[in-house]
Amino acid sequence: MKLTENQQKALSKFRQFVSFRNKISLVLSLVVLVCYYAFVLSVGLFPEVLGYRLGPSSITLGIIAGLFIIVLSIIVTGIYTFLANTYFDKDQANILSQLQESNLIQDLQDGKIDYKNQQGGVQ
DSSP: OOOOHHHHHHHHHHHHHHHHHHHHHHHHHHHHHHHHHHHHHHHHHOHHHHTOBOTTSSOBHHHHHHHHHHHHHHHHHHHHHHHIIIIIHHHHHHHHHHHHHTTOHHHHHHTOBOTTSTTOOBO
16 A cells, blocks of 8 residues: 555654654653652762751751652643643644544554654555
8 A cells, every 4th residue: 555645744744743742751751750769869878968957947958859859740740731732732633634634544543554664654
């Protein structure tokens, strides 16, 4: 089965969309994971630093770092949700309608077309 030019364009847009969305997800996930594992590693290697009290209160650097990670996770989730609602959903609907018009959607769902293949080839 040879793909037409419109089908190849639709498949190319689909491939670029999936790649971009996955890259954004990976970057945001890595930000949170690096911060979390740095915190866990610092608990094991430098407990005296995280136990340092800030002034006469009972608040320590460890508590501040833990709260930072929680807030960072909420912010990163909010960023991804904003991107998904603002851009990804609209692009996805547009690309899926193009795939539907090109009669490729069923072949993609059935696995007859490998969208990861650079040439848009058929399996």
